[in-house]
Amino acid sequence: MARVKLRAARLTQIAVPLRAPLATAHGRIHTREGVLLELEAHGGARGFGEALPLAGFDLESPTHARAALADAARQLVGSEIDSADAGLGAAARDLARAPAARAALDAALRDLEAREIGTSLAASLGANARARVPTALLLGAEHADGAAAEARRAVAAGFRVLKLKLGTNAFDADRARVAAVREAIGNEVALRVDANGAWSEATAAAHLEALASLDVELVEQPLASEALEALARLRRASPVPLAADESVRDVASAERVLRFEAADVLVVKPAAVGGLGSALSIARRAREAQVEVLVTTFLDTAIGRAGALHLAAALPPGRHAAGLATGSLLADDLAPGPVPKSGAIALPSDNGLGFSPDPAALTRLTRGETLEVCA
Structure with missing residues (x-):
């Protein structure tokens, strides 16, 4: 990956309802709540990840995930990153007890990396x-x-x-x-x-x-x-x-x-x-x-x-x-x-994940204000 300078990060709180509650041994799931992370490079490329922690897997709460991602974004935006692993390493302290947030940043960085080099994430x-x-x-x-x-x-x-x-x-x-x-x-x-x-x-x-x-x-x-x-x-x-x-x-x-x-x-x-x-x-x-x-x-x-x-x-x-x-x-x-x-x-045919969130769908599913961290 060529060095990429992050111009901005956006954290959007989302809530996605299920068609019907799903019963599991950990309880009923009615809605999936969490954060959509968008990273934007100075050249315009974007990468996406999400943190939707689920009970029963020793994950952080959605609130904790959002706070951890906000801290990681402030650490990374404005800096140059030469690989997804390097970006994760730079934000390791912020994400130490937030595996769902770490997964979101990992996905967004790798999506961005794949789009930058013109290949699929796979x-x-x-x-x-x-x-x-x-x-x-x-x-x-x-x-x-x-x-x-x-x-x-x-x-x-x-x-x-x-x-x-x-x-x-x-x-x-x-x-x-x-x-x-x-x-x-x-x-x-x-x-x-x-x-x-x-x-x-x-x-x-x-x-x-x-x-x-x-x-x-x-x-x-x-x-x-x-x-x-x-x-x-x-x-x-x-x-x-x-x-x-x-x-x-x-x-x-x-x-x-x-x-x-x-x-x-x-x-x-x-x-x-x-x-x-x-x-x-x-x-x-x-x-x-x-x-x-x-x-x-x-x-x-x-x-x-x-x-x-x-x-x-x-x-x-x-x-x-x-x-x-x-x-x-x-x-x-x-x-x-x-x-x-x-x-x-x-697999989708386009680079990276193969697609981006639909703007109208994101508007429907957004709960609260989007946090934007800019360089």
């Missing part, structure tokens, strides 16, 4: 980026009949991997929902579940046996995030592959999961681990340990989902589809894409 992250990334679809319906109907629509739209959240009800109700979806989609479509750490080791063992009988391909985070010894024991006896999700919060926590041999798969969310750079480091360590990495998102806007899409495209393909098709759960969005088609998402 190509800047990995030399052999894929053009399309297969993805699972998260089903939002809470009851068996609704989940089955939603699953049939998803399969008709071309999805070959579906996902359900568990742990919000008694397991009998959860099992009935999984069984209803399996009956609706047959045996040719993969089905995974996410317990968000809701189970104990003793109950998880019994639940896994039941889920194996329903041909579940993967169970994400069956136990609490810190219970790595228990997760390792559970994995050794499990009839279903297990994935660590909330347990993967940064490079150090990912290394602990690998050291304990506690998971068959690491779920990596760029917004949870401090950004795309940290996610790449985790992927490298997992590859050395011969553990698969599965890139997913929170309920991000199109900006956050696009960053995760480019990351997934830059990594070698694994056995399990990425988890990027959550846009349909939002009632509104910052931009129209990226949109799944036939169970996969194509």
Whole structure:
């Protein structure tokens, strides 16, 4: 990257409603709140990132994220930056306890960097980026009949991997929902579940046996995030592959999961681990340990989902589809894409992320005043 001088940074508070509340073991999600970050170089190029912290992942609050990004912007605007990593290093102190904010700055810097050199974000992250990334679809319906109907629509739209959240009800109700979806989609479509750490080791063992009988391909985070010894024991006896999700919060926590041999798969969310750079480091360590990495998102806007899409495209393909098709759960969005088609998402053709926020959508979703830091 040629040295770039930042002319301005803009921090816009946003609130994005969901079409319907999404039940998880951490609670119901009604709205995604946080900050859209825009960086502008003196030459006019712009880069975007977002910080929308979500409960249950040891992230900062949206207010803390905004304050951390404001401090980082004051540190960086007016200075010359020769790489995204250098920019993150300069702002490291401001972002030390704000992983969602760090992820937003990381994405915005890398988006700006890719646009400056005239390439896609994926190509800047990995030399052999894929053009399309297969993805699972998260089903939002809470009851068996609704989940089955939603699953049939998803399969008709071309999805070959579906996902359900568990742990919000008694397991009998959860099992009935999984069984209803399996009956609706047959045996040719993969089905995974996410317990968000809701189970104990003793109950998880019994639940896994039941889920194996329903041909579940993967169970994400069956136990609490810190219970790595228990997760390792559970994995050794499990009839279903297990994935660590909330347990993967940064490079150090990912290394602990690998050291304990506690998971068959690491779920990596760029917004949870401090950004795309940290996610790449985790992927490298997992590859050395011969553990698969599965890139997913929170309920991000199109900006956050696009960053995760480019990351997934830059990594070698694994056995399990990425988890990027959550846009349909939002009632509104910052931009129209990226949109799944036939169970996969194509990378945008333009440089960087491939698109920018739609101005009209940003106006609709803005809450409060935009903070602008200028050189």
